[in-house]
Amino acid sequence: MMLQVLAFRGIVVYRERKRQRAKKFWQPILLESVVSVPLQISRLKRSDAYEFLTLWNNLRESLYDNQVEKLNETARTAGADIAARRFLKKGNVRKRLMAVRMLGNLRDKESWDALEELLGQVDATLSFTAAQALLQIDAEKAVKIVMPLVASRTDWTHEAISLMFKEVGADVISLPLSKAVIAACRKNCPAQEADTLVQHVPPSRLIHLMRFSHPRFVTYMVRYILLTMTDLETIAAALKVSDDPAILPAVRQFLSDERWQIRVNAANTIGRTGGAQDEQLLISALHDKEWWVRYRSAQALASLPSVDLEKLENIAAAQTDNFGRDILRQVMAERRLV
Amino acid sequence: MTLIDFIVAAQWGFLLFFVFLNGGYLITIFLAFLKLPDYLQHQVLRYKLPRAPGDFLPPISLVILAYNEEQVIVSSIYSLLQLDYPTFEIVVVSDGSKDKTLEVMREEFRLTQFPEAFRYRLAHKPVRTVYQSTIYPKLRVIDKENGGSKADASNAGFNGARFSLVCPLDADTVLQPDSLKLLVQPFLENPETIAVGGTVRIINGCQVQDGVLTQKGLPTNLLALFQIVEYLRAFLFARVGFAAMNALPLISGAFGLFHKESVIAVGGYKLDGLGEDMELVMRLHSHFRLHGKPYSISFVADAACWTEVPESLSGLGRQRIRWQRGLMESLMRNRKLMFHPKSGLLGWFSIPFMFFFEGIGAGLEAVGFLFIIASYALGLMSLDAFVAFIMLAIGMGLLQSVAAILLEEMTFNTYPKIRQLLWLMFAVIVESFGYRQLNSLWRMVGLFRWLFETESIWGEMVRTASWTSKAVGIVDSKRLKAIPYSLQSKAAGTPLLRTKYNWLFKTESIWGKGGGIDSLTVKSPDSMTPIAIDSEKQKSILSSLPKDSATGVGNVATVLADDLWEEAVDEEIEHKEI
Numbered sequence: 001m002m003l004q005v006l007a008f009r010g011i012v013v014y015r016e017r018k019r020q021r022a023k024k025f026w027q028p029i030l031l032e033s034v035v036s037v038p039l040q041i042s043r044l045k046r047s048d049a050y051e052f053l054t055l056w057n058n059l060r061e062s063l064y065d066n067q068v069e070k071l072n073e074t075a076r077t078a079g080a081d082i083a084a085r086r087f088l089k090k091g092n093v094r095k096r097l098m099a100v101r102m103l104g105n106l107r108d109k110e111s112w113d114a115l116e117e118l119l120g121q122v123d124a125t126l127s128f129t130a131a132q133a134l135l136q137i138d139a140e141k142a143v144k145i146v147m148p149l150v151a152s153r154t155d156w157t158h159e160a161i162s163l164m165f166k167e168v169g170a171d172v173i174s175l176p177l178s179k180a181v182i183a184a185c186r187k188n189c190p191a192q193e194a195d196t197l198v199q200h201v202p203p204s205r206l207i208h209l210m211r212f213s214h215p216r217f218v219t220y221m222v223r224y225i226l227l228t229m230t231d232l233e234t235i236a237a238a239l240k241v242s243d244d245p246a247i248l249p250a251v252r253q254f255l256s257d258e259r260w261q262i263r264v265n266a267a268n269t270i271g272r273t274g275g276a277q278d279e280q281l282l283i284s285a286l287h288d289k290e291w292w293v294r295y296r297s298a299q300a301l302a303s304l305p306s307v308d309l310e311k312l313e314n315i316a317a318a319q320t321d322n323f324g325r326d327i328l329r330q331v332m333a334e335r336r337l338v
Numbered sequence: 339m340t341l342i343d344f345i346v347a348a349q350w351g352f353l354l355f356f357v358f359l360n361g362g363y364l365i366t367i368f369l370a371f372l373k374l375p376d377y378l379q380h381q382v383l384r385y386k387l388p389r390a391p392g393d394f395l396p397p398i399s400l401v402i403l404a405y406n407e408e409q410v411i412v413s414s415i416y417s418l419l420q421l422d423y424p425t426f427e428i429v430v431v432s433d434g435s436k437d438k439t440l441e442v443m444r445e446e447f448r449l450t451q452f453p454e455a456f457r458y459r460l461a462h463k464p465v466r467t468v469y470q471s472t473i474y475p476k477l478r479v480i481d482k483e484n485g486g487s488k489a490d491a492s493n494a495g496f497n498g499a500r501f502s503l504v505c506p507l508d509a510d511t512v513l514q515p516d517s518l519k520l521l522v523q524p525f526l527e528n529p530e531t532i533a534v535g536g537t538v539r540i541i542n543g544c545q546v547q548d549g550v551l552t553q554k555g556l557p558t559n560l561l562a563l564f565q566i567v568e569y570l571r572a573f574l575f576a577r578v579g580f581a582a583m584n585a586l587p588l589i590s591g592a593f594g595l596f597h598k599e600s601v602i603a604v605g606g607y608k609l610d611g612l613g614e615d616m617e618l619v620m621r622l623h624s625h626f627r628l629h630g631k632p633y634s635i636s637f638v639a640d641a642a643c644w645t646e647v648p649e650s651l652s653g654l655g656r657q658r659i660r661w662q663r664g665l666m667e668s669l670m671r672n673r674k675l676m677f678h679p680k681s682g683l684l685g686w687f688s689i690p691f692m693f694f695f696e697g698i699g700a701g702l703e704a705v706g707f708l709f710i711i712a713s714y715a716l717g718l719m720s721l722d723a724f725v726a727f728i729m730l731a732i733g734m735g736l737l738q739s740v741a742a743i744l745l746e747e748m749t750f751n752t753y754p755k756i757r758q759l760l761w762l763m764f765a766v767i768v769e770s771f772g773y774r775q776l777n778s779l780w781r782m783v784g785l786f787r788w789l790f791e792t793e794s795i796w797g798e799m800v801r802t803a804s805w806t807s808k809a810v811g812i813v814d815s816k817r818l819k820a821i822p823y824s825l826q827s828k829a830a831g832t833p834l835l836r837t838k839y840n841w842l843f844k845t846e847s848i849w850g851k852g853g854g855i856d857s858l859t860v861k862s863p864d865s866m867t868p869i870a871i872d873s874e875k876q877k878s879i880l881s882s883l884p885k886d887s888a889t890g891v892g893n894v895a896t897v898l899a900d901d902l903w904e905e906a907v908d909e910e911i912e913h914k915e916i
Contacts, residue, residue, distance in 0.1 A: 001737065001740045001741070001744070002740055002763055002766075004744060005740060005743055005744045005747060005759070005763070006759070008744060008747050008748065009747060009756065009759055012747065012751060054386050054387075057386070057387050058386060058387055058388065061387055061388050061389045062388055092379060093376070093379040093380060093382075094379045094382045097379075097380070097382055097383050098382065098383070098386075101383060101387065123380075124527070125380045125383075129383065154529075155527060157391075157523075157526035157527055158394070158526065159391040159394040159395055159526050160391050160526075162391060162393075162394040163389075163390070163391035163393075163394060291455070291457050294455075295455070323455075326453070326455035327455045329453040329455070330452075330453055330454050330455045333452055333453050333454075333470070337470060337472065337475060338475070
């Protein structure tokens with residue numbers, strides 16, 4: 001077995017040398033092609049294909065979209081797109097992932113069907129990377145297929161979806177996402193279009209993503225949720241994405257909700273969007289039995305445009321119990337440090 | 339039953355024990371070989387490409403437990419300040435240190451008293467003062483009365499943490515810049531995750547500069563070297579194997595990430611006893627499983643932290659005896675999990691494995707060896723059988739160690755030089771003769787001490803900290819004044835094109851690029867010494883680099899940041915005015 005370890009080390013060294021050779025050959029060409037297409041580009045050898053894909057993807061994702069035209073041309077001239085499609089059909093996970101990423105970065109329309117097929121994979125990384133690629137190729141078309149999966153594929157992480165939506169942009173996602181949120185909220189309504197997929201998903205998962213939508217969609221959705229929904233996670237999620245003072249009347253009511261998680265989020269929202277008329281409401285929340293509500297209310301109070309440090313000190317001095325006074329002192333100290 | 343019958347039965351009994359023991363280890367080895375390479379294949383985009391959801395990761399509270407750590411605490415904090423993670427805070431719990439731990443922090447990080455409305459949700463000794471750094475907003479220090487245990491300090495850290503994910507760390511722990519990003523993944527992938535463990539690697543023999551691990555190496559001290567092999571076995575096999583069954587019984591106290599409310603729901607760390615890290619994880623299992631609540635406790639093999647291990651026999655012996663006692667205490671306190679109908683593979687595999695093989699098995703193993711040797715010496719065992727048994731026992735140990743090195747080669751390849759590999763192989767062979775048996779003996783002592791309930795005390799670990807060099811901060815006013823304000827660009831070549839993360843540049847013969855920057859090193863223009871900056875600052879620098887001020891190689895950008903130094907000087911002046 002020790003010999004096996006040594007033999008394996010030999011393989012590792014051999015692979016690394018091969019990788020370095022490919023890198024030494026292709027990296028200058030790729031870098032050169034950012035500014036001009038090199039005159040002579042040799043065809044990509046099979047043995048160099050994975051390293052090429054890695055280098056190309058790495059460079060491509062470091063560049064702004066208006067800098068990539070020549071780099072794309074170099075990839076196609078070298079035959080990297082063909083290599084990527086080959087990896088897609090038969091390659092290990094590592095190669096397939098790198099290939100999917102390249103085909104997306106290249107906006108390779110020819111690979112649409114193969115990538116769409118990957119969406120159904122049990123492997124979450126592979127299916128998510130395929131979704132990203134499809135959105136890169138044709139966002140309008142892909143969003144109709146991807147949105148129901150965003151709701152149902154709970155193995156796609158919220159953070160990765162956030163990045164994907166941020167890249168796609170509010171123009172593309174606002175409407176389909178709003179529809180998906182409504183569908184998820186209306187669990188008892190008859191199924192329509194993609195609704196069957198989202199009915200079993202907690203709406204909060206989708207609501208958190210609303211921050212990548214246009215503000216008018218967010219306002220509409222938050223108002224709808226605050227008026228119609230009652231469950232904790234959904235309301236808390238809606239309060240988190242709410243940034244429109246127009247919703248304040250509804251938000252204020254939640255500062256006296258029996259669930260502290262909702263009171264915390266209501267205080268945060270008032271802090272972001274409230275005004276002088278909310279001061280008294282927040283001062284009374286400084287006596288809340290839950291520490292987090294007191295803390296967020298104090299922070300909200302401090303962030304109101306009508307409240308400065310001097311006013312905070314006066315409010316603290318006027319407190320009749322230690323809870324309110326202590327938490328205000330902490331928040332004032334935080335403010336002074338900032 | 340005659341004496342001979344008894345001895346024969348005992349011999350068979352010990353043989354059976356060794357078969358089951360090694361069978362158990364083989365199952366975890368098999369699972370690790372199955373899972374780990376596949377997991378790493380899935381991480382390829384994260385490792386090789388720059389596009390990642392970094393901005394959307396949940397915030398984390400890092401809790402450093404410090405008791406008499408004046409030698410390493412500043413370096414550790416600088417190391418953490420340079421982590422590649424979007425939002426985190428550092429909460430240092432100074433557990434009534436008798437040395438200058440608090441003073442060195444106060445001076446280096448300009449701590450000021452902070453009127454925190456501290457919440458005592460978990461039990462611990464009273465907090466004396468909370469401090470806030472005036473130059474690093476994400477750094478706070480909780481100075482509390484000494485509680486005599488790590489558990490007491492950890493509970494204070496959980497109470498003081500502001501974010502919902504808490505990562506308790508030892509003061510001498512050095513994290514890799516991407517460790518947190520990797521460790522948090524299970525929380526993103528599965529909302530039912532309540533705790534995640536990372537790999538602990540050994541820092542003895544490595545080089546750390548300004549709190550950053552700059553060179554991975556192997557120690558020349560044999561005891562530390564043997565422990566590297568042990569840690570590889572423990573983290574690459576046992577943890578990966580158990581986690582694959584959602585039956586991980588232990589997350590190392592040196593590096594784990596916990597959902598704060600879950601820890602608070604089970605009452606935090608127990609203040610009495612020694613194995614507080616394992617006991618907490620067992621209690622979390624117990625609480626969630628027996629109440630039928632869905633949950634997951636996971637392990638991330640590529641999220642690594644580096645920590646110092648004892649290099650003396652006495653230090654190591656004390657540590658192992660303590661671990662053994664801690665193990666037995668944790669198992670016995672949560673014994674209801676064993677073979678409980680609701681306990682799943684945890685109760686039917688992990689815990690029995692830990693109890694019979696790692697727990698009382700330690701005693702049995704030592705007794706077994708002695709018994710077999712005595713049987714042979716008294717002529718009650720043939721030479722063939724004796725040699726076969728010894729060879730089998732040592733051979734199985736060797737098999738596990740070599741398999742661990744093979745898996746390490748297949749996955750992380752932490753020690754890439756052939757000399758290092760040979761040195762590790764040497765350790766594998768030598769540790770089988772003497773070191774392992776000594777370990778069994780220490781564990782047996784630990785077992786006896788647990789049985790006879792001698793007092794539980796925490797021995798002090800003697801740290802050499804030979805791997806670390808002095809940290810350089812941005813607050814050394816003498817150095818700041820000596821720095822010329824005008825930018826003396828040392829850019830290696832002509833900048834060609836600005837990308838999202840860096841500048842492409844060209845020299846006469848070499849092309850360089852900075853695509854996929856993972857971290858940013860800011861260096862002073864005169865001495866090229868690194869300056870610690872937080873991630874927000876990194877982002878702002880990256881987005882506003884003047885055209886001729888940056889060069890980049892590989893995944894690290896180097897900025898000769900004259901303007902940042904001017905900012906630091908301004909801060910310095912402002913501070914003095916205050």
